[in-house]
Amino acid sequence: MTSGKDISQASIAAASGSNRAGRPLEPGLHIAATPIGNARDVTLRLLDAFAAADLVLCEDTRETAKLLAIHGIAARLESYHEHNAERMRPRILKRLADGNAVVLVSDAGTPLISDPGYKLARDVIAAGHAITALPGPSSVLAALCVAGLPTDRFFFQGFLPAKAGARDKTIAELNSVPATLVILEAAKRLQPTLDALALGLGARDAAVTRELTKRFEEARRGSLDELAAHYKAEGPPRGEIVIVVAPPQDVQTDDATLDTALAVAMKTQSASRAAADVARALGIPRKRAYARALELAPADPPHNEP
Structure with a gap:
């Protein structure tokens, strides 16, 4: 029996390209996650969507074309990114109004996360068109x-x-x-x-x-x-x-505890070094400890004029 690790990219591509033709994709916008690095993390549902879509919107068509080539799928690709989004959205809405099935992907991971895709989703919903998530890889x-x-x-x-x-x-x-x-x-x-x-x-x-x-x-x-x-x-x-x-610690350090720790540390260290050590020991922001250390540090003695 052949393990999953022994399956070649060629055999995956052959299976993907031959077995997925003709599977329908419902009209609307399909927001799909793509692999974040390993091409084998692609979902079967995404391959179906790629093969059946009227249009695939990509952050970079070259990157999506590489993924399609690995799996032996041909699709119509167009760019959709922050620099052309305002111009593209009316065209996409027109396609959806005409009954097209449109897939939205980013170069890697899930669209709408740190990219402008949410504005398209908002407008699609406002226009009354169907919107579907095809979940998958996420960094x-x-x-x-x-x-x-x-x-x-x-x-x-x-x-x-x-x-x-x-x-x-x-x-x-x-x-x-x-x-x-x-x-x-x-x-x-x-x-x-x-x-x-x-x-x-x-x-x-x-x-x-x-x-x-x-x-x-x-x-x-x-x-x-x-x-x-x-x-x-x-x-x-x-x-x-x-x-x-990690989240902040549950224990809150009061000013008296901070002052005591700083006073001890500054007997042998500079205010900066003492603040860093105390902040680490108490689990508090170094900025808070340093600001208080400067307040507690003795002022330089005045210089007497000759």
């Missing part, structure tokens, strides 16, 4: 599965703002969210983002996942400080990145 859920952090409640942030001021403001807002955080990030910005998260959220456990479902999939776990130090030493990794951060 958000894959990252949560391998992070080893609480999954009973999570908050999907997506990408943080690129500019430091706006990023830090957003992180401050995330500090009080009582849930595991899921954050997307570009590899080149990973280390400064981890630094900012450690400063704004404190010594929380976290995981940096990359290349999920691909050959070099990795999940690196540790505190935010530890992860920031690792990538500062090693440099930015390659691949697609998802950061998962």
Whole structure:
């Protein structure tokens, strides 16, 4: 008996192309998830939809064409992305009014997650057309599965703002969210983002996942400080990145406890180093500890004029 791992791409393509022709797809918009890396994660339902659709809307037609080629399916492809969405939506609505079956996909994962697809879904619903989800791969859920952090409640942030001021403001807002955080990030910005998260959220456990479902999939776990130090030493990794951060601790640190810990630490360390150590020990944002350390630090003695 042949195992699933022994099935070649060619045999998958042959089966997909020959057995799916003629299967009907109901008129309306079908929002479909595509593999996030491993092409074998495609669902049978998506292959049926590709083969029967009147039109497939893609973030990048070249990427979707590669997936179709692997599975031996031909389909009419058109681009739909943030730069042409306003112009394309009336044309798509016209097709739906004519009874077409339209499939919407992104380059990887589920459309509408960190892309403009929700505006199309909103307009399709307003126009009274059918809308259907074809669920499948998701980098958000894959990252949560391998992070080893609480999954009973999570908050999907997506990408943080690129500019430091706006990023830090957003992180401050995330500090009080009582849930595991899921954050997307570009590899080149990973280390400064981890630094900012450690400063704004404190010594929380976290995981940096990359290349999920691909050959070099990795999940690196540790505190935010530890992860920031690792990538500062090693440099930015390659691949697609998802950061998962543990929720805030239940125990709230009062000002008196913080002051006592800082007073002890600053007997032998600078305010900056003491704040970092105390924040890590108490599980509080480093920014809070450092601000209080500056208030507690003795002022420099005045210089006497000769």
